[in-house]
Amino acid sequence: MAPKQHSTPLSGRRSQGIDQGVGAGPGAVTTILAARSAEKRAAGEDLIREADDLLCQSWNERMWADGGPVDPSPSIDQAINADYPWLEIKCSRCKTPRAVDLAALPHVATAYVHDLAGRLRCQKCRKAGKRPAAELLQLWQRSPIGDGT
Numbered sequence: 001m002a003p004k005q006h007s008t009p010l011s012g013r014r015s016q017g018i019d020q021g022v023g024a025g026p027g028a029v030t031t032i033l034a035a036r037s038a039e040k041r042a043a044g045e046d047l048i049r050e051a052d053d054l055l056c057q058s059w060n061e062r063m064w065a066d067g068g069p070v071d072p073s074p075s076i077d078q079a080i081n082a083d084y085p086w087l088e089i090k091c092s093r094c095k096t097p098r099a100v101d102l103a104a105l106p107h108v109a110t111a112y113v114h115d116l117a118g119r120l121r122c123q124k125c126r127k128a129g130k131r132p133a134a135e136l137l138q139l140w141q142r143s144p145i146g147d148g149t
């Protein structure tokens, strides 16, 4: 029986293994296509990670050089994906510094880093009955403060 014809080109030409049909029936084609899909997906994920990385660097640069604005910012998931899971903040009132582990923070997929300014409250000021916003400083690959809290 002749090998089954497929209209889907593999890199524009058919591989020898498939044409010869030596133990390479339609199941082998399925396996090759699935493997190629996995390769393409991995390559795509690498590109997305690179794009997320550039976005985090761009935001860091703006915050560092110009002090803001914080919006637009990467999404929390983009920062985590780019391996920038730490956000350095300080209290806008008492200036207490803090590093926030974004991965440990409950958040929705659509949440952006700049959304956190109003959410991250200073414990010290809270005890004093104040609720100042956090100043967002930088995204980091490792905790800039060390204790990670």
Ligand SMILES: [Zn+2]
Residues within 6 Å of the ligand: 091, 092, 093, 094, 095, 096, 122, 123, 124, 125, 132
């Ligand atoms: Zn404070």
